Amino acid sequence: xxxxxxxxxxxxxxxxxxxxxxxxxxxxxxxxxxxxxxxxxxxxxxxxxxxxxxxxxxxxxxxxxxxxxxxxxxxxxxxxxxxxxxxxxxxxxxxxxxxxxxxxxxxxxxxxxxxxxxxxxxxxxxxxxxxxxxxxxxxxxxxxxxxxxxxxxxxxxxxxxxxxxxxxxxxxxxxxxxxxxxxxxxxxxxxxxxxxxxxxxxxxxxxxxxxxxxxxxxxxxxxxxxxxxxxxxxxxxxxxxxxxxxxxxxxxxxxxxxxxxxxxxxxxxxxxxxxxxxxxxxxxxxxxxxxxxxxxxxxxxxxxxxxxxxxxxxxxxxxxxxxxxxxxxxxxxxxxxxxxxxxxxxxxxxxxxxxxxxxxxxxxxxxxxxxxxxxxxxxxxxxxxxxxxxxxxxxxxxxxxxxxxxxxxxxxxxxxxxxxxxxxxxxxxxxxxxxxxxxxxxxxxxxxxxxxxxxxxxxxxxxxxxxxxxxxxxxxxxxxxxxxxxxxxxxxxxxxxxxxxxxxxxxxxxxxxxxxxxxxxxxxxxxxxxxxxxxxxxxxxxxxxxxxxxxxxxxxxxxxxxxxxxxxxxxxxxxxxxxxxxxxxxxxxxxxxxxxxxxxxxxxxxxxxxxxxxxxxxxxxxxxxxxxxxxxxxxxxxxxxxxxxxxxxxxxxxxxxxxxxxx
Amino acid sequence: xxxxxxxxxxxxxxxxxxxxxxxxxxxxxxxxxxxxxxxxxxxxxxxxxxxxxxxxxxxxxxxxxxxxxxxxxxxxxxxxxxxxxxxxxxxxxxxxxxxxxxxxxxxxxxxxxxxxxxxxxxxxxxxxxxxxxxxxxxxxxxxxxxxxxxxxxxxxxxxxxxxxxxxxxxxxxxxxxxxxxxxxxxxxxxxxxxxxxxxxxxxxxxxxxxxxxxxxxxxxxxxxx
Numbered sequence: 063x064x065x066x067x068x069x070x071x072x073x074x075x076x077x078x079x080x081x082x083x084x085x086x087x088x089x090x091x092x093x094x095x096x097x098x099x100x101x102x103x104x105x106x107x108x109x110x111x112x113x114x115x116x117x118x119x120x121x122x123x124x125x126x127x128x129x130x131x132x133x134x135x136x137x138x139x140x141x142x143x144x145x146x147x148x149x150x151x152x153x154x155x156x157x158x159x160x161x162x163x164x165x166x167x168x169x170x171x172x173x174x175x176x177x178x179x180x181x182x183x184x185x186x187x188x189x190x191x192x193x194x195x196x197x198x199x200x201x202x203x204x205x206x207x208x209x210x211x212x213x214x215x216x217x218x219x220x221x222x223x224x225x226x227x228x229x230x231x232x233x234x235x236x237x238x239x240x241x242x243x244x245x246x247x248x249x250x251x252x253x254x255x256x257x258x259x260x261x262x263x264x265x266x267x268x269x270x271x272x273x274x275x276x277x278x279x280x281x282x283x284x285x286x287x288x289x290x291x292x293x294x295x296x297x298x299x300x301x302x303x304x305x306x307x308x309x310x311x312x313x314x315x316x317x318x319x320x321x322x323x324x325x326x327x328x329x330x331x332x333x334x335x336x337x338x339x340x341x342x343x344x345x346x347x348x349x350x351x352x353x354x355x356x357x358x359x360x361x362x363x364x365x366x367x368x369x370x371x372x373x374x375x376x377x378x379x380x381x382x383x384x385x386x387x388x389x390x391x392x393x394x395x396x397x398x399x400x401x402x403x404x405x406x407x408x409x410x411x412x413x414x415x416x417x418x419x420x421x422x423x424x425x426x427x428x429x430x431x432x433x434x435x436x437x438x439x440x441x442x443x444x445x446x447x448x449x450x451x452x453x454x455x456x457x458x459x460x461x462x463x464x465x466x467x468x469x470x471x472x473x474x475x476x477x478x479x480x481x482x483x484x485x486x487x488x489x490x491x492x493x494x495x496x497x498x499x500x501x502x503x504x505x506x507x508x509x510x511x512x513x514x515x516x517x518x519x520x521x522x523x524x525x526x527x528x529x530x531x532x533x534x535x536x537x538x539x540x541x542x543x544x545x546x547x548x549x550x551x552x553x554x555x556x557x558x559x560x561x562x563x564x565x566x567x568x569x570x571x572x573x574x575x576x577x578x579x580x581x582x583x584x585x586x587x588x589x590x591x592x593x594x595x596x597x598x599x600x601x602x603x604x605x606x607x608x609x610x611x612x613x614x615x616x617x618x619x620x621x622x623x624x625x626x627x628x629x630x631x632x633x634x635x636x637x638x639x640x641x642x643x644x645x646x647x648x649x650x651x652x653x654x655x656x657x658x659x660x661x662x663x664x665x666x667x668x669x670x671x672x673x674x675x676x677x678x679x680x681x682x683x684x685x686x687x688x689x690x691x692x693x694x695x696x697x698x699x700x701x702x703x704x705x706x707x708x709x710x711x712x713x714x715x716x717x718x719x720x721x722x723x724x725x
Numbered sequence: 726x727x728x729x730x731x732x733x734x735x736x737x738x739x740x741x742x743x744x745x746x747x748x749x750x751x752x753x754x755x756x757x758x759x760x761x762x763x764x765x766x767x768x769x770x771x772x773x774x775x776x777x778x779x780x781x782x783x784x785x786x787x788x789x790x791x792x793x794x795x796x797x798x799x800x801x802x803x804x805x806x807x808x809x810x811x812x813x814x815x816x817x818x819x820x821x822x823x824x825x826x827x828x829x830x831x832x833x834x835x836x837x838x839x840x841x842x843x844x845x846x847x848x849x850x851x852x853x854x855x856x857x858x859x860x861x862x863x864x865x866x867x868x869x870x871x872x873x874x875x876x877x878x879x880x881x882x883x884x885x886x887x888x889x890x891x892x893x894x895x896x897x898x899x900x901x902x903x904x905x906x907x908x909x910x911x912x913x914x915x916x917x918x919x920x921x922x923x924x925x926x927x928x929x930x931x932x933x934x935x936x937x938x939x940x941x942x943x944x945x946x947x948x949x950x
Contacts (some may be wrong), residue, residue: 390746
């Protein structure tokens with residue numbers, strides 16, 4: 063009833079882009095849904111993904127810590143070597159300056175610097191002597207640019223000239239004489255002041271050792287690469303291990319699921335293999351026990367049902383033979399009733415008449431027990447419904463004539479062929495037409511046939527007593543009587559409409575009833591053109607156009623539609639809450655269904671105050687295997703990705719200078 | 726005396742009642758209540774028709790039917806309490822000509838018996854040809870290339886009905902009316918089963934019938950002479 067109708071609309075002018083976009087959107091959406099689907103379905107995928115994410119985070123953390131540690135250690139080692147070296151060197155320079163007889167000229171300064179540098183040979187630190195005002199007093203080549211010496215460091219040295227200071231820096235070289243340019247290098251600068259006595263005064267120079275950290279950085283690079291490679295390998299291996307381990311668990315679970323699926327599909331002898339003594343084997347054993355007991359119970363039920371059917375068959379046989387004898391005896395008596403005195407004569411007549419009724423009742427009971435046992439077979443052939451309607455109405459004309467009514471037929475000119483079981487549908491139609499004549503109070507009965515592509519509908523309309531509110535659903539109940547006190551005139555068995563409903567159901571069709579008190583009733587039989595097809599809507603409305611109460615249509619709530627593909631046994635005259643519908647369908651119990659709907663009918667009548675009532679039987683055999691999937695809440699993977707710290711570049715020389723006072 | 730009817734039914738009350746009704750109609754009757762005695766009584770009584778209940782103590786009704794059919798083609802009408810089981814088809818395949826479902830009305834039974842015993846009093850000499858078969862209606866014989874084929878009266882009637890109007894396709898309902906004497910449409914399985922039985926006797930290859938041709942969706946007709 064709530065089956066949504068999707069309305070798609072192409073964009074107007076200039077809608078091509080919008081269309082293209084929406085197409086792309088649809089594709090993206092579809093791909094996303096696919097991903098979500100796989101994600102939700104595969105436990106293995108989720109476990110592997112979670113393992114990958116978590117182990118990546120752990121490895122990243124570990125890597126960062128390790129690299130920092132190593133960097134710190136290496137730099138500390140460098141510093142430990144460099145500082146004493148510089149201390150010694152600066153001391154020596156001061157010595158040399160002190161030893162100078164006069165003010166140091168350029169050559170002296172270069173001499174000092176080169177002496178210092180020469181101590182270490184090739185590849186040693188660069189030594190630079192700067193003037194406090196910024197000029198270069200002397201330097202080794204290649205000459206580091208001024209920017210190599212952080213202003214901060216120089217300021218410190220000038221503030222506290224008695225201390226040695228150091229700092230990390232980036233060594234920039236000035237172009238050499240040949241114009242060759244050395245690349246910048248990470249480095250460390252250690253410096254202090256030296257004083258040259260110039261007479262009474264002093265000339266102050268700053269002497270710096272510039273240590274290259276190039277090698278250290280290379281070492282760090284290697285370490286880093288090794289760490290990250292190892293980390294990545296570990297992550298991948300962990301992922302693979304997680305995949306393998308989950309597979310070990312998931313494979314038996316999947317196997318169990320597929321076996322359970324086959325079991326529920328009816329292969330009751332399916333069992334899981336029990337291997338070992340672990341939890342999986344416990345599951346397998348429990349499953350097998352459950353399957354075994356289910357199989358046993360099902361077998362018992364089947365046996366019970368078989369016995370029941372056998373019983374019904376035996377009863378029929380046992381009843382029929384004596385009934386035949388009685389019937390024949392009664393006939394013999396009836397034939398010769400003229401020889402009897404009037405009392406016996408009447409008795410013979412009564413006997414004869416009641417035997418007819420008894421026989422009809424017996425045969426109806428047997429028919430309905432066949433439906434109950436599920437052994438009713440549909441012998442469908444392509445039949446023109448018009449022919450059936452003609453033959454039924456012809457045979458009913460006599461009865462109609464006696465009642466003073468006429469059966470009118472409104473039939474389309476073209477054939478209305480449907481795949482039906484002629485015997486059953488003829489029985490249904492005869493039943494409906496006779497009912498209409500009997501309850502038509504001598505007014506005419508109209509039989510309408512309407513067909514569309516999917517279905518053929520036959521509506522039988524009478525203008526007699528009609529139905530009271532709520533009765534429309536009751537008419538199909540077995541042995542239901544509109545008015546128990548009312549005299550029975552034609553001696554129906556009380557099972558006719560129940561059998562008709564079952565016949566319609568067997569065709570996958572609908573049998574619906576509508577009526578209003580004093581306004582007559584309308585019975586609508588809708589059959590699919592092709593046996594077994596679903597009917598979406600009847601070609602003929604259930605509420606007749608000549609209903610006294612026009613509000614009937616809205617009050618009753620048409621059209622009658624299937625509720626959901628699987629939840630089909632539910633039916634109602636009102637658009638029910640889908641969940642309720644599904645529940646009643648799942649319950650599968652016809653009585654429960656009817657009760658639900660009776661109550662529903664009542665509600666509807668109260669709410670609308672409408673006298674007309676209707677009932678629609680969605681006649682589908684309930685599928686016992688129908689499952690109602692509770693929409694799985696998409697449990698979004700809330701494995702919040704731990705944002706691994708942006709790994710900074712350890713090993714790079716920190717750009718803020720760290721001051722270490724000389725001990 | 727219209728004819729002799731053997732009643733085989735284990736229910737003595739019903740058997741007696743059947744006897745009363747049939748005697749009222751002018752038939753001579755004999756009653757057997759056990760399946761094992763049925764064939765012996767049949768041989769002694771030499772009935773014109775057998776009314777046979779399917780559920781019998783001793784020998785099953787189906788077997789009795791086969792045994793009698795093996796000896797002669799006399800009409801056999803089954804009495805059955807089950808209208809929708811395979812029993813009917815089994816009975817028909819065992820050789821029964823017709824069946825009545827309990828509970829039946831006496832008139833219905835008498836009509837069935839009468840239809841099966843009905844014979845054209847003085848058949849005109851008539852010679853029909855169908856396929857390679859030559860039918861002598863008065864002599865009640867069917868020959869292929871001079872060899873006589875033995876048919877039950879019902880099968881003979883069925884064949885004759887088709888052969889008289891080789892240009893006409895008979896629906897199963899028509900055949901039920903003409904051969905079995907049903908006024909209302911009845912169980913068309915009667916026709917199907919008997920056409921199969923007849924074909925097994927008169928066709929050279931029952932898989933590819935030439936004498937009795939099926940017209941799909943309509944019925945049967947006689948093959949070209």
